[in-house]
Amino acid sequence: xxxxxxxxxxxxxxxxxxxxxxxxxxxxxxxxxxxxxxxxxxxxxxxxxxxxxxxxxxxxxxxxxxxxxxxxxxxxxxxxxxxxxxxxxxxxxxxxxxxxxxxxxxxxxxxxxxxxxxxxxxxxxxxxxxxxxxxxxxxxxxxxxxxxxxxxxxxxxxxxxxxxxxxxxxxxxxxxxxxxxxxxxxxxxxxxxxxxxxxxxxxxxxxxxxxxxxxxxxxxxxxxxxxxxxxxxxxxxxxxxxxxxxxxxxxxxxxxxxxxxxxxxxxxxxxxxxxxxxxxxxxxxxxxxxxxxxxxxxxxxxxxxxxxxxxxxxxxxxxxxxxxxxxxxxxxxxxxxxxxxxxxxxxxxxxxxxxxxxxxxxxxxxxxxxxxxxxxxxxxxxxxxxxxxxxxxxxxxxxxxxxxxxxxxxxxxxxxxxxxxxxxxxxxxxxxxxxxxxxxxxxxxxxxxxxxxxxxxxxxxxxxxxxxxxxxxxxxxxxxx
Numbered sequence: 001x002x003x004x005x006x007x008x009x010x011x012x013x014x015x016x017x018x019x020x021x022x023x024x025x026x027x028x029x030x031x032x033x034x035x036x037x038x039x040x041x042x043x044x045x046x047x048x049x050x051x052x053x054x055x056x057x058x059x060x061x062x063x064x065x066x067x068x069x070x071x072x073x074x075x076x077x078x079x080x081x082x083x084x085x086x087x088x089x090x091x092x093x094x095x096x097x098x099x100x101x102x103x104x105x106x107x108x109x110x111x112x113x114x115x116x117x118x119x120x121x122x123x124x125x126x127x128x129x130x131x132x133x134x135x136x137x138x139x140x141x142x143x144x145x146x147x148x149x150x151x152x153x154x155x156x157x158x159x160x161x162x163x164x165x166x167x168x169x170x171x172x173x174x175x176x177x178x179x180x181x182x183x184x185x186x187x188x189x190x191x192x193x194x195x196x197x198x199x200x201x202x203x204x205x206x207x208x209x210x211x212x213x214x215x216x217x218x219x220x221x222x223x224x225x226x227x228x229x230x231x232x233x234x235x236x237x238x239x240x241x242x243x244x245x246x247x248x249x250x251x252x253x254x255x256x257x258x259x260x261x262x263x264x265x266x267x268x269x270x271x272x273x274x275x276x277x278x279x280x281x282x283x284x285x286x287x288x289x290x291x292x293x294x295x296x297x298x299x300x301x302x303x304x305x306x307x308x309x310x311x312x313x314x315x316x317x318x319x320x321x322x323x324x325x326x327x328x329x330x331x332x333x334x335x336x337x338x339x340x341x342x343x344x345x346x347x348x349x350x351x352x353x354x355x356x357x358x359x360x361x362x363x364x365x366x367x368x369x370x371x372x373x374x375x376x377x378x379x380x381x382x383x384x385x386x387x388x389x390x391x392x393x394x395x396x397x398x399x400x401x402x403x404x405x406x407x408x409x410x411x412x413x414x415x416x417x418x419x420x421x422x423x424x425x426x427x428x429x430x431x432x433x434x435x436x437x438x439x440x441x442x443x444x445x446x447x448x449x450x451x452x453x454x455x456x457x458x459x460x461x462x463x464x465x466x467x468x469x470x471x472x473x474x475x476x477x478x479x480x481x
Contacts, residue, residue, distance in 0.1 A: 370436025
């Protein structure tokens with residue numbers, strides 16, 4: 001490589017190739033070259049180093065081909081010259097012949113020098129170009145590998161059982177149980193041994209009976225059906241639009257941090273489910289992931305059961321505290337009422353103030369605090385829906401409504417429908433739900449009132465209303481009391 005190229009310290013190989021090519025061109029033309037001119041050369045030459053202009057419009061490729069051709073011609077001429085010399089070695093050379101030979105030798109030397117210089121050009125630039133091409137190939141392979149879906153790199157297995165299948169430490173029913181895979185749980189196949197699969201799922205690795213699992217294309221199909229694609233809002237307020245365009249009308253608003261169910265993805269937009277219906281959000285404002293049910297280790301199962309038991313105990317304590325508070329408030333109101341009746345002595349009693357029109361929470365006749373919550377919440381039906389609101393009379397959004405209802409029972413809940421999926425403890429199904437349970441949907445939440453119905457702050461158009469609990473896919477049911 002010419003010294004002028006070795007002195008150039010360039011991080012980007014295309015830039016280095018450009019400068020070296022120009023330097024080589026200068027060598028051909030005999031012109032001087034300075035490193036300070038590199039910026040100007042880069043600006044005026046094509047971006048692709050393989051097509052750089054050299055001299056009178058020739059390219060690196062032209063020079064390379066020319067070098068090969070001239071080397072072939074030199075070899076041929078050398079052979080012819082040697083043959084001619086053998087035939088005439090005994091003849092006397094005239095002055096004209098000597099002169100002709102001298103001119104021919106001079107021309108040959110010039111051509112050889114030119115070829116050597118052109119060879120220097122190719123040798124100076126080729127390593128840079130070759131290195132860039134080789135690096136690009138490796139980068140492309142890596143990029144392609146990263147873009148390849150995980151399920152195509154690995155063999156998925158998915159449990160198809162009534163309840164769960166045990167994961168064992170060895171491929172035998174005598175092996176220690178190290179975890180459980182519930183129905184539709186997804187894992188990755190590590191190896192096969194007779195009628196056992198060695199697999200990994202969640203934080204568990206072990207052996208399972210192959211007969212309880214689907215693999216291959218069928219497993220992928222089931223995984224696509226049972227996996228939940230979730231979009232987490234990463235902006236303060238997300239506009240959900242009627243079509244997959246930022247110019248489309250607004251269907252509804254969703255606060256930051258909420259998690260929405262993704263129905264499909266198209267041209268940089270995700271179709272999501274909210275209370276107002278299915279709409280579109282820009283992928284720039286959400287983070288999309290797919291969640292699968294995975295294995296649970298014995299330790300994780302123990303920790304979960306302990307947490308649920310603790311939640312039940314806390315719920316019981318909260319219920320007792322709420323009942324005590326309600327009894328005290330009821331007793332106080334009864335005393336105030338008797339005192340007021342005694343003072344008024346009759347029908348000229350003044351009308352109650354506006355804020356007293358709403359009945360206070362009371363313990364239900366069956367003593368159930370959940371029923372008391374449901375009955376209290378139902379009296380606000382017909383009041384307005386207000387995005388971000390928490391007022392039961394002047395307007396609340398879905399989570400603000402649930403939060404404010406429970407606040408009157410001494411319970412603090414988050415102002416977030418996504419966060420409500422983790423309050424209290426889990427209820428297995430709608431058939432097991434009781435009045436007062438919190439019913440969670442994609443971007444929405446309500447309170448179960450019994451009879452397969454919920455009360456919820458629905459939309460601006462409908463306000464607070466009662467609906468069938470199964471009108472949309474239920475994501476979670478949580479019990480507070």
